[in-house]
Amino acid sequence: MPGELADEGNAPAGGQQVRVPLARIAREWTRIGFTGFGGPPAHIALLRQLVVEREGWMDARSFQDANAACGLLPGPASTQLAIYCAFRLGGPLGALVGGLGFVVPAVVLVVLLSLVFLAHSTPLWVRAAGAGAGAAVAAVAVQAARALLGPSFERMRAGRARVARWGLYIAVNIAAAALIGPYLVLVLLACGLIELLAQRRPSAASSFSPLGLFAAVAARGGFPPLAWTAFKVGALSFGGGFVIIPLMQGDAVHTYHWMTNARFLDAVALGQITPGPVVATVAAVGYAAHGLAGALLAAVIAFLPSFAFILVGARRFDRLRENASARAFLDGAGPAAIGAILGAALTLALALSQAWQYAVLAAALLALLVLRRGVVATLIGAGVVGVIAVLALGAHPG
Numbered sequence: 476m477p478g479e480l481a482d483e484g485n486a487p488a489g490g491q492q493v494r495v496p497l498a499r500i501a502r503e504w505t506r507i508g509f510t511g512f513g514g515p516p517a518h519i520a521l522l523r524q525l526v527v528e529r530e531g532w533m534d535a536r537s538f539q540d541a542n543a544a545c546g547l548l549p550g551p552a553s554t555q556l557a558i559y560c561a562f563r564l565g566g567p568l569g570a571l572v573g574g575l576g577f578v579v580p581a582v583v584l585v586v587l588l589s590l591v592f593l594a595h596s597t598p599l600w601v602r603a604a605g606a607g608a609g610a611a612v613a614a615v616a617v618q619a620a621r622a623l624l625g626p627s628f629e630r631m632r633a634g635r636a637r638v639a640r641w642g643l644y645i646a647v648n649i650a651a652a653a654l655i656g657p658y659l660v661l662v663l664l665a666c667g668l669i670e671l672l673a674q675r676r677p678s679a680a681s682s683f684s685p686l687g688l689f690a691a692v693a694a695r696g697g698f699p700p701l702a703w704t705a706f707k708v709g710a711l712s713f714g715g716g717f718v719i720i721p722l723m724q725g726d727a728v729h730t731y732h733w734m735t736n737a738r739f740l741d742a743v744a745l746g747q748i749t750p751g752p753v754v755a756t757v758a759a760v761g762y763a764a765h766g767l768a769g770a771l772l773a774a775v776i777a778f779l780p781s782f783a784f785i786l787v788g789a790r791r792f793d794r795l796r797e798n799a800s801a802r803a804f805l806d807g808a809g810p811a812a813i814g815a816i817l818g819a820a821l822t823l824a825l826a827l828s829q830a831w832q833y834a835v836l837a838a839a840l841l842a843l844l845v846l847r848r849g850v851v852a853t854l855i856g857a858g859v860v861g862v863i864a865v866l867a868l869g870a871h872p873g
Contacts, residue, residue, distance in 0.1 A: 835861065
């Protein structure tokens with residue numbers, strides 16, 4: 476049942492807001508955390524169904540504006556939207572309760588699955604299922620990039636120069652994701668800054684300063700490696716979702732050798748078949764690096780920026796959405812993120828070691844891009860194929 480209307484002056488983003496008991500927020504947001512299969516589009520749809528259509532806690536315009544503002548922030552946008560909606564209904568405590576309800580189920584499930592799939596003495600059938608599902612991950616990345624291409628192009632189609640820059644941002648970040656994964660975040664930020672300067676006078680940048688993020692990047696030397704990796708995923712990944720893969724892969728596989736390419740593919744697959752935010756995948760990387768303590772540390776650091784962005788900035792969301800400098804920065808960082816996702820798909824495909832895995836990848840591309848099958852069903856099907864190929868046909872699990 477909808478709560479009581481609060482004073483209009485207390486509303487964090489304009490309009491009247493309702494107050495909902497914390498227990499209700501905890502119950503509803505945890506339900507979405509356990510049932511939100513399908514990534515950010517599913518999360519946004521479930522949140523809208525709850526707060527707009529079913530309960531009337533927010534009007535459609537407020538929800539749309541909040542979704543747009545979260546899209547201008549770095550990090551996982553659907554997670555930030557979930558935290559913001561809980562903030563609107565329950566204040567700072569509501570944001571904490573709702574945000575944890577949304578995030579914790581995915582983290583717990585990823586850690587539990589990591590205990591099975593990433594253990595040192597993994598049974599053969601588990602390794603086979605992981606090899607099959609991992610072979611399909613590159614196809615999931617391609618699908619994620621394709622879904623973003625249309626909206627991104629629409630933002631940049633006003634003029635040949637902007638379209639040319641849009642294509643350049645994508646191309647440069649495909650190469651960057653494939654060649655300099657650990658430093659990809661610098662390229663993402665640079666593309667945003669270039670577009671900001673191209674669209675606005677230098678003085679206009681003062682109202683939105685991603686330069687402050689470079690200060691955070693410069694502080695890398697003060698972070699332990701796992702903390703730095705998790706921080707990049709949670710605070711510096713414009714575009715969210717699959718853009719986290721090249722940010723994690725370079726560190727986890729090539730720089731610090733926490734896991735092999737095959738194990739990393741398993742970790743990404745685990746993040747995709749569980750409900751809740753994709754960023755929970757970082758818990759699997761943390762587990763591979765330092766066990767359960769590493770999984771907890773990585774998850775906390777990766778999600779902490781999302782809570783901070785909302786708790787500190789939620790009352791300024793209206794201004795953020797209307798801020799031309801913020802939108803200009805995202806015009807550059809957005810296509811850069813798409814390029815990073817496509818580059819990640821390339822590196823994930825090249826990480827496959829068995830011929831049968833490439834056949835699974837081709838089938839997954841057909842299922843996702845042509846037949847429009849769901850991500851979770853495709854990954855589970857690929858895992859089943861992996862078990863059949865290894866146990867019944869004697870293929871090598873990779």
